[in-house]
Amino acid sequence: MKKRVKLIFPKRSVHMPITYRLAKDFNIAANIIRAQVAPNQVGTLVVELSGDIDQLNDAIDWLEVQDIEVSSASGEIVVDEDLCVHCGLCTGVCPTRALTLDGETYRLTFARSRCIVCEQCVPTCPVQAISTNL
Numbered sequence: 001m002k003k004r005v006k007l008i009f010p011k012r013s014v015h016m017p018i019t020y021r022l023a024k025d026f027n028i029a030a031n032i033i034r035a036q037v038a039p040n041q042v043g044t045l046v047v048e049l050s051g052d053i054d055q056l057n058d059a060i061d062w063l064e065v066q067d068i069e070v071s072s073a074s075g076e077i078v079v080d081e082d083l084c085v086h087c088g089l090c091t092g093v094c095p096t097r098a099l100t101l102d103g104e105t106y107r108l109t110f111a112r113s114r115c116i117v118c119e120q121c122v123p124t125c126p127v128q129a130i131s132t133n134l
Helices: 018-026 053-065
Strands: 002-009 029-036 043-050 069-072 077-079 099-101 108-110 130-132
Touching (some): 018 029, 018 043, 077 108
Antiparallel strands (some): 099 108
């Protein structure tokens, strides 16, 4: 089973090797989607956890015991068609090619199924047409 979650670490827990512990202690694979972690600051990690449902639940319980806030991260990238000027800047930073320019119309196309919600496109958009509801 796969589950995408957002983890919020208190300052004192940022140094913990969370993905290592999930793999070693619970046999859970953690694919890091986005991370904002720095010493002595609250950390945020969006991960896709994969493993047996019982082990996933045990791992989430363990995270909560460690004072790590766990919430569902079912958000996605949203492109506002009314604001988009189809400049293509976002296509250059999209690692999965979920954002591309149509070769004939030069209009932006978004393949939601390819998007991993890394959010690299959000700050790149000069008119703020791309956002996330995460």
